[in-house]
Amino acid sequence: MSKLLVTGGAGFIGSNFVRYLIDHTDHTVSVLDKLTYAGDLTTLAGLPAERLRFVQGDVCDPQLVDELVRDHDVVVHFAAESHNDNSLSDPSPFIQTNLVGTYTLIEAARRYEARYHHISTDEVYGDLKLDDPERFTEQTPYNPSSPYSASKAGSDLLVRAWVRSFGLQATLSNCSNNYGPYQHVEKFIPRQITNIIDGERPKLYGNGLNVRDWIHVDDHSSAVLRIIERGRIGETYLIGADGEKNNREVVETILELMGRSRDDYDHVNDRAGHDLRYGIDWTRLRRELDWQPQYRDFASGLAQTIDWYRANEFWWRPKKAATEAKYAAVGQ
Numbered sequence: 001m002s003k004l005l006v007t008g009g010a011g012f013i014g015s016n017f018v019r020y021l022i023d024h025t026d027h028t029v030s031v032l033d034k035l036t037y038a039g040d041l042t043t044l045a046g047l048p049a050e051r052l053r054f055v056q057g058d059v060c061d062p063q064l065v066d067e068l069v070r071d072h073d074v075v076v077h078f079a080a081e082s083h084n085d086n087s088l089s090d091p092s093p094f095i096q097t098n099l100v101g102t103y104t105l106i107e108a109a110r111r112y113e114a115r116y117h118h119i120s121t122d123e124v125y126g127d128l129k130l131d132d133p134e135r136f137t138e139q140t141p142y143n144p145s146s147p148y149s150a151s152k153a154g155s156d157l158l159v160r161a162w163v164r165s166f167g168l169q170a171t172l173s174n175c176s177n178n179y180g181p182y183q184h185v186e187k188f189i190p191r192q193i194t195n196i197i198d199g200e201r202p203k204l205y206g207n208g209l210n211v212r213d214w215i216h217v218d219d220h221s222s223a224v225l226r227i228i229e230r231g232r233i234g235e236t237y238l239i240g241a242d243g244e245k246n247n248r249e250v251v252e253t254i255l256e257l258m259g260r261s262r263d264d265y266d267h268v269n270d271r272a273g274h275d276l277r278y279g280i281d282w283t284r285l286r287r288e289l290d291w292q293p294q295y296r297d298f299a300s301g302l303a304q305t306i307d308w309y310r311a312n313e314f315w316w317r318p319k320k321a322a323t324e325a326k327y328a329a330v331g332q
Helices: 012-024 062-070 084-089 092-111 147-166 188-197 217-230 247-257 283-289 298-311 313-329
Strands: 003-007 028-033 052-056 074-077 115-121 170-175 177-179 203-205 211-216 236-239 244-246 266-268
Touching (some): 003 012, 012 217, 028 062, 062 092, 074 092, 074 217, 084 092, 084 147, 092 115, 115 147, 115 217, 177 217, 188 247, 188 298, 188 313, 203 247, 211 217, 211 247, 211 298, 217 236, 217 283, 236 283, 244 247, 247 298, 298 313
Parallel strands (some): 003 028, 003 074, 028 052, 074 115, 115 170, 170 236, 177 211, 203 266
Antiparallel strands (some): 211 244
């Protein structure tokens, strides 16, 4: 039985990964999370105390990170500042957490010879043209377009350099856009769902033709576990599920699933530097590690997500008013 340290394990993707580990393995898990606005201990509620330890702290704290990594076999680094709009308003937390935090972790991991897995994003590759038949691959050059994606690109390169220079036992994964339970209401899909629950109209950036490649968070979790178990050290694996949809299609599907007219939404100011399209080629993950997503039907996964937000208003309601006020201030 392995001891895993999961950073950012009280956030959206990290907490779902922790739940996946508890449900599908015998591993014990320690979570390190700073509990900023995007971290919430309720995401871990109900998990068995004998298999889960929570530590509140910062990945940029070298003494705390050293103490934790020393006692674990595997480090899985989810902790990140991740919201593009926030990075455009104030890039500084993204530089600190995503770059300095990653450096702090990989230094500890090499010191104690821990297995390290680095979670990244497809946004490091920039964007594709809407009519481009190609998708991102592990060989696509980095071309980030926001402070968020630039900081994640930098953290990826740090890990790759530590593998080459110091023999860090690391793998990396770059995943497409996630959706599912426990996602903050500032994000695109939960914002639209909770607006409709409140009787409001969803908000669509610009013309709504920007394309994202969607994957259910449980599929992301299963892919990360497969990479940790079978991935080749030093390699990068792209995680996707053939879920390309433009933002207008997503909003219209949500409206339809929630019993509203497909055109019952408002256009709002577009995001600065808004990437046109993401698309993931996950051939390596499929061929080398024999991985397949379970949620191939986007509408079905979306319906389950809608049901979760309807049933868990207690979780997202306290965050909703402040989030909408922030968007309203910039015409979004």
